[in-house]
Amino acid sequence: MLRVENLCTHFHSKGKTIRAVDGVSLSVDRGEILGLVGESGCGKSTLSRTIMQLIPPTSGKIFLEDRDLSGLTPKEIRRERLNFQMVFQDPYASLNPRMTVFSALAEALRRRHPNLAKDDLSREVGTLMEKVGLAARFMKKYPHEFSGGQRQRIAIARALAPEPRLIIADEPVSALDVSIQSQIINLLMNLVRELDLTMLFISHDLSVVHYIADRIAVMQQGRLVEIGSADQVMHEPEHDYTKTLLEAIPRVAEHI
Amino acid sequence: MTDPVINPSGKLLLRPEDIEQGTSLWKDAWHRLRKNRMAVASLIILILITVLSIFGPMVMPYEYQDQNQGLGATPPLQAGAHLFGTDELGRDLLTRTLHGGRVSLGVGLIATLTALIIGVTYGAVSGYLGGRTDVVMMRIVDILYAIPFTIFVIVLMSVFDRDIKLLFLAIGAVEWLTMARIVRAQVLSLSKQEFVEAALSLGLHRVTIIFRYLIPNVLGPVIVYTTLTIPAVMLFESILSFLGLGVQAPMSSWGSLIKDGSEKMDVYPWLLLFPAMFFSATLFCLNFLGDGLRDALDPKSSKD
Amino acid sequence: MLEVTDLRTYFHTRAGIVRAVDGVSFSVEKGQTIGIVGESGCGKSVTCYSLLGLIPTPPGRIEGGRAMLGEEDLLSASEATMRKIRGKRISMIFQDPMTSLNPYLRISTQLIEPLLIHERMEKKTALHRAIEALEEVGIPDASERIRSYPHEFSGGMRQRVMIAMALITKPEILIADEPTTALDVTVQKQILDLIKTRQQTLGTAVIFITHDLAVVSNVCDHVYVMYAGKVVESAPTTDLFSAPEHPYTRALQRSIPAIQEKGEPLYTIEGLPPDLTKPMDGCHFAPRCEFATEECQTVAPTLQSAGEHHETSCTRRQRGEIDLIH
Structure with missing residues (x-):
């Protein structure tokens, strides 16, 4: 589904080169959730934004369903983007404050179906809202x-609107409270299953990632240091850095 | 939307009457502004002064340049319909004050509008494109800033024929610099926001992003700055008129009337009093309104 | 102190x-x-x-x-x-x-x-x-x-x-x-x-x-759990985690992915915290509580002892009507 080969994204600042992403190769299978x-x-x-084509890569290749994204013209990229969508960390910053839920979702729906009639649009928007657990009557808010x-639900609905095949979720729950966090995690997992999506789930929280992901990739200083099945990384980590990360997680379990 | 919306599966999704209308940030701001008594009073006074300035001269029995030699320098309420009295040449002061309002407000509005259009476009483009374009565009602004602006306008006014339209444009052409900086800074921080990245991810065109995502979100600070620019421009016009470089007799502006009045304030105090009252009331109101708008448009600064 | x-x-x-x-x-x-x-x-x-x-x-x-x-x-x-x-x-x-x-x-x-x-x-x-x-x-x-x-x-x-x-x-x-x-x-x-x-x-x-x-x-050493402006449970840390005495505390603990078995749906507290501008009669957590009865919605609860240094505001738990450990 998604294949990244030897991807590098470097920034130049004040004469220094920052190797934000430094030779990352990974692949995500169809229907899989890869935790990063x-x-x-x-x-x-930076890796997620490079895959999203929001930042140009310095070198390396990105394939979506065996199609090389690096060779595309800007116009083709704009078309191709519909196939992969992103859910951001901060639901307060990821929605345009001047647009109603309806106009935000309608805009996203129209990208895939430019000729939707107005009545069909409100039906589609309503269905989409119900799908992410929001009442359709709030569409004009x-x-x-x-x-x-709720905003994170709207952001998820917007990401689903163009019927993407890959969702990149960049820390989608870390800005939320515990009780809300679990609602959103469940929603994401159900949607992936229901809509046969593929997901790259990025988080700093190993326990959340372990819960949601099939495989986990651990990243340190721009490189992947370990990649393996969720249980293997969690219970039999190989790399020292993964072990340090695991040891640092405060666990409630000690008391039970 | 008038018909109920039905799911493909036949389930009723929602009835139009159930839809709850949202409150946009604009509506929200308007509610907040209406609660601000000073701002509302200022707005009403401003509207009043504007209406008087526009229509007043039409209904007055005198023209602003009409001289009545027999009634030179009459104090207020002493002769005929000369409510504010007359000046030394027997011209009706009320008519001249209202006519002066036309010119002063006109200068304020048109110059600010010029500043607005140039400034917003320039700033938005510079901030959104970023990189080298941004650097070059902003250095140009810096250079223009460095030109002593009063002298620039004075030279302009003395080289060309003290044309009033030129005055509008000259002031506007200088005032846009700050506007451009404000808009550019706003756009720069906005374009790093996640909702712009989300719009890019949808494959939206840059032009759409600028107009639908960026401009509506910078409008708040722009409106506030605009309300505060108008009095600055009017003040500048009055300084030019005071220096004798602005509006030329027999035309009047508040600035030129105040200048004339101040020369004779020992003998004919009303000549200074009335235009100065109108002028300072307008400046006060614009500033109060600007402050009110800032509080209303930026909920974080308001107290709740 | x-x-x-x-x-x-x-x-x-x-x-x-x-x-x-x-x-x-x-x-x-x-x-x-x-x-x-x-x-x-x-x-x-x-x-x-x-x-x-x-x-x-x-x-x-x-x-x-x-x-x-x-x-x-x-x-x-x-x-x-x-x-x-x-x-x-x-x-x-x-x-x-x-x-x-x-x-x-x-x-x-x-x-x-x-x-x-x-x-x-x-x-x-x-x-x-x-x-x-x-x-x-x-x-x-x-x-x-x-x-x-x-x-x-x-x-x-x-x-x-x-x-x-x-x-x-x-x-x-x-x-x-x-x-x-x-x-x-x-x-x-x-x-x-x-x-x-x-x-x-x-x-x-x-x-x-x-x-x-x-x-x-x-x-x-000791934990106070707050919900919507009130303390709902107060307990020594060990007790709070081994034997929570308030449905909210229990629900919070269960929502943490680390404690959950991978694969089963994550435990969630449905709904949202209440709007604090509206006065509420009963327990503030009642609208989201799986154990809530009509009484919970209308009668304001008070913190009462539920063991040594342990207090809960859950009326039903105080009466021993519900079991929160299993």
């Missing part, structure tokens, strides 16, 4: 009238 | 009165660490800001209650008294150390300030003491680094500086408001360990405000 873990500054967000968890 | 009874802090906003903290009581002893846990908007931070007199008034107002620090009631103390207490007897560290450090002043200037003000120390002695304080929180080359500016430190190091600053006057109480939330897990562990060791050396009481149950279980 790392601490702040490890390059996981603005983002600021929703709570953080 | 500090005894808070029936603290009520309301915010009078355009939308109505927000009962952010509505009758909260707790106490902390010398050398003890208590945790105040809850989700955003539950009132945990407002509680501590009220103690320090840091609530913006208006719109905020302390409507009632007492907070006795020894003989002094913090809620009715004058601003002059509070200035002597803040930073001397009670210190605070925050989630983002950058917001409480002045970016334009050297660390040294900011570290010695409380010593000059509260202890009337000589500048030279104070500087010496400040370097020691930095060494105590594990900053290498303290005598060199003390001349740096805040931005020259990494996030974790900055939090260490904050801790050094908060503890330099040897306060009786340290309030830590989400001190590790913005940090990476590996750094988080170091900071938690540091707070623990410093506390043991100095005998400081710590009030730990956090949303993270895992953090609480590792550092606190």
Whole structure:
């Protein structure tokens, strides 16, 4: 489904080269959830934005369903983008505060189906909202009238609207409260199953990633240091860095 | 939408009457502004002054240049319909004040509008394109900033024929610099926001992103700055008129009337009093309104 | 040492009165660490800001209650008294150390300030003491680094500086408001360990405000769980995790992915916390509680004993009608 080969994204700042992503290769199979873990500054967000074509790669190749994205013209990229969508960390920043839920979702739906009639549009928007657990009667409301968890649902609905095949979720629950976090995790997992999606789930929280992902990739300073099945990485980590990460997680379990 | 929306599976999704209308940030701001008594009072006074300035001269029995030699320098309420009295040449002061309002407000509005159009476009483009384009565009602004602006306008006014239209444009052409900087800074921080990345991910065109995502979100600070630019421009016009470089007799502006009045304020105090009252009331109101708008448009700064 | 009874802090906003903290009581002893846990908007931070007199008034107002620090009631103390207490007897560290450090002043200037003000120390002695304080929180080359500016430190190091600053006057109480939330897990562990060791050396009481149950279980002796402005459960940490006595506490614990079996759907608390501007008759958690009856919706619950040092506000649990362990 998604294949990344030897991807490098470097930034130049004040004469220094920052190797944010430094030779990453990975692949995600259809229907799979790959968890990407790392601490702040490890390059996981740069990696996701490079895959999303929001930042141009310095070198390396990105394949989506065996189609090389690096050779495309800007216009082709804009078309191709519909196939992979992103859910962002901060639901307060990821929605345009001046657009109603309806106009945000309608805009996203029209990208895939430019000729949708107005009546069909409100039906589609309504269905989409119900799918992510929001009542359709709120479609004329603005983002600021929703709570953080509800906004994240709107953001997920927007990502689903163009019928993508790959979803990149960049820390989608780390800005949310525990009780809301579990609602969103369940929603994402159900959607992946129901719609046969593929997901790259990025988080700093190993326990969340272990719960949601089939395989886990651990990233440190722009490189992948370990990749393996979720249980293997969690219970029999090979790389020292993974072990350090695991040891640092505060666990409630000690008391039970 | 008038018909109920039905799911493909036949289930009723929602009835149009159930849809809850949202409150946009604009509506929200308007509600907040209406609660601000000072701002509302200022708005009403401003509208009043504007309406008077536009229509007043039409219904007045005198023209602003009409001289009545017999009634030179009459104090207020002393002769005929000369409510504010007359000046030394027997011209009706009320008519001249209202006519002066036309010119002063006109200068304020048109110059600010010029600044607005140039500034917003320039700033948005510079901020959104970023990189080298941004650097070059902003250095140009810096250079223009460095030109002593009063002298620039004075030279302009003395080289060309003290044309009033030129005055509008000259002030506007200088005032846009700050506007461009404000918009550019806003756009720069906005374009790093996740919702712009989300719009890019949808494959939206850059033009759409600028108009649907960026401009509506910078409008708040722009409106506030605009309301505060108008009085600055009017003040500048009055300084030019005071220096004798602005509006030329027999035309009047508040600035030129204040200048004339101040020269004779020992003997004919009303000549200074009335235009100055109108002028300062307008400036006060614009500033209060601007402050009110800032509080209303930026909920974080308001107290709740 | 500090005894808070029936603290009520309301915010009078355009939308109505927000009962952010509505009758909260707790106490902390010398050398003890208590945790105040809850989700955003539950009132945990407002509680501590009220103690320090840091609530913006208006719109905020302390409507009632007492907070006795020894003989002094913090809620009715004058601003002059509070200035002597803040930073001397009670210190605070925050989630983002950058917001409480002045970016334009050297660390040294900011570290010695409380010593000059509260202890009337000589500048030279104070500087010496400040370097020691930095060494105590594990900053290498303290005598060199003390001349740096805040931005020259990494996030974790900055939090260490904050801790050094908060503890330099040897306060009786340290309030830590989400001190590790913005940090990476590996750094988080170091900071938690540091707070623990410093506390043991100095005998400081710590009030730990956090949303993270895992953090609480590792550092606190006693935990107060807050929901929608009220304490719903208070228990020694071990008891809270082994035998929760309130449905909300239990639900929170079950929502943490780490405890769940992989593959089964994650336990969720449906719905959203209530709107605090609307007065509620019954238990605030009732609308989201799987055990709630009609009575829960209408009759206001009270905290009652459910074991040694253990209190719950759940009426049904108090009567033994529900089982929360299985």
